[in-house]
Amino acid sequence: SSFHSLDSPVFHRPLPLHRRPRWPRMGSSTPHHRNNQNKTKLIVIMGATGTGKSRLSIDLSTHFPHSQIINSDKMQLYNGLDITTNKIPLPERKGVQHYLLGEFDSIDADVEPSQFRSAAGSTIADIASRGNLPLLVGGSNTFIHALLVETFDPQVDVFAESSSVSRALRYDCCFLWVDVAWSVLSEYLCIRVDEMLDSGMLEELAQFYDPTKAGVMVGLRKAIGVPEFDAYFRKYQPWESPENGVVPNKDRDQSRREAYEEALREIKDNTCRLAKRQIGKILRLREGGWDFTRFDATATFQALMKKKQSSAVAAPELEWREIWEREVVEPSVKIVKRFLEE
Ligand code: ATP
Structure with missing residues (x-):
């Protein structure tokens, strides 16, 4: 339905004014975001990589100013590789407090789901005990599951064919799922990889590269x-890169370019594969009875890509933002409001 509506005049509405929440802010010792079973209320923003979860969390927090964000992206937990893992840049956080974002230093071991459960669990308790509203944002559905279920068994892979998902959760959750039609998302993800490389991903990876750890996957x-870039760096050690001043000969240039293109292709493939897996897991959780409200951000991303492709024609920057506001932000604000008033 959203595919042929891009030129409709309704997109030229002004953005909604900043709205303040209606409920009073309580004293610091009175946790007020609790339901009638005395469970802590938690907003959970789900979605595949690239669908705008971080943006939505910041947009929501302008409507609910006492929001605080807990990251649930497995790779963004770690300190480092900010561009490569797509951490939301500091200026875009607009002063909203983020937890578990780049807080783990251990890059020689995986953070386990049960570790995440306890770290995020105590973070949520702290946020709620100060009367603030916790927002969980990130793409790791394994971590989200481990955190939210009433009883967690680290031995069981709930996403395996034979398993089933429990609907008994330890929080009162409001699930917001940002979805984008696959044909549009996959195209956008490839563009995003190119943009990440333009903004310094290769340099970041070159600095991170450690020949003694090539092939170590933890x-x-x-x-x-x-x-994906390990093979490239093994062949073309970072200090030989043109960026660092060494001019390669022409033959070498050719094969270097090929190795680069190969890594780029793999990154795009693997990003699309990740997104597909994530969507599969979200569907599994929904089948298991987790009550998601789905928002379709397809038209937003179509407008965004139209803008990128027609940079010469000075396409209106505001168009995609308006669509995003109307189709994702406004309806999710309504849902969160209702949820908090329940
Ligand atoms: P799985 O059970 O497959 O680990 P999951 O839902 O627990 O899935 P995901 O967040 O989907 O965890 O991450 C799985 C893999 O996807 C990571 O190990 C990593 O290779 C890649 N990945 C996930 N998030 C990012 C990211 N922000 N940046 C780069 N790679 C990522």
Whole structure:
């Protein structure tokens, strides 16, 4: 339905004014975001990589100013590789407090789901005990599951064919799922990889590269981009790169370019594969009875890509933002409001 509506005049509405929440802020010792079973209320923003979860969390927090964000992206937990793992840059956080974002130093071991459960669990308790609203944001559905279920068994892979998902959760959750039609998302993800490289991903990976650890797949070394560029860096040691001043001969240039293109292709493939897996897991959780509200951000991303492709024609920057506001932000604000008033 959203595919042929891009030129409709309704997109030229002004953005909604900043709205303040209606409920009073309580004293610091009175946790007020609790339901009638005395469970802590938690907003959970889900979605595949690249669908705008971080943006939505910041947009929501302007409507609910006492929001605080807990990261649930497996790779963004670690300190380092900010561009490669797509951490939301500091200026875009607009002063909203983020937890578990780049807080783990251990890159020689994986953070386990049970570790995440306890770290995020105590973070949520702290946030709620100060009367603030916790927002969980990130793409790791394994971690989200481990955190939210009433009883967690680290021995069981709930996403395996034979398993089933429990609907007994330890928080009162409001699930917001940002979804984008696959044909549009996959195209966008490839463009995003190119943009990440333009903004310094290769340089970041070159600095991170450690020839003694090539092939070691733990912690942050699992981030998409690290294994894919290992072969490239092994062949073309970072200090030989043109960026560092060494001019390669023409033959070498050719094969270097090929190795680069190969890594780029792998990164794009693996990013699309990750997104597909994530969507599969979200569907599994929904089948298991987790009550998601789905928002379709397809039209937003179509407008965003239209803008990128027609940079010469000075396409209106605001168009995609308006669509995003109307189709994702406004309806999710309504849902969160209702949820908090329940
Ligand atoms: P799985 O059970 O497959 O680990 P999951 O839902 O627990 O899935 P995901 O967040 O989907 O965890 O991450 C799986 C893999 O996807 C990571 O190990 C990493 O290779 C890649 N990945 C995930 N998030 C990022 C990211 N922000 N940056 C780079 N790579 C990522």
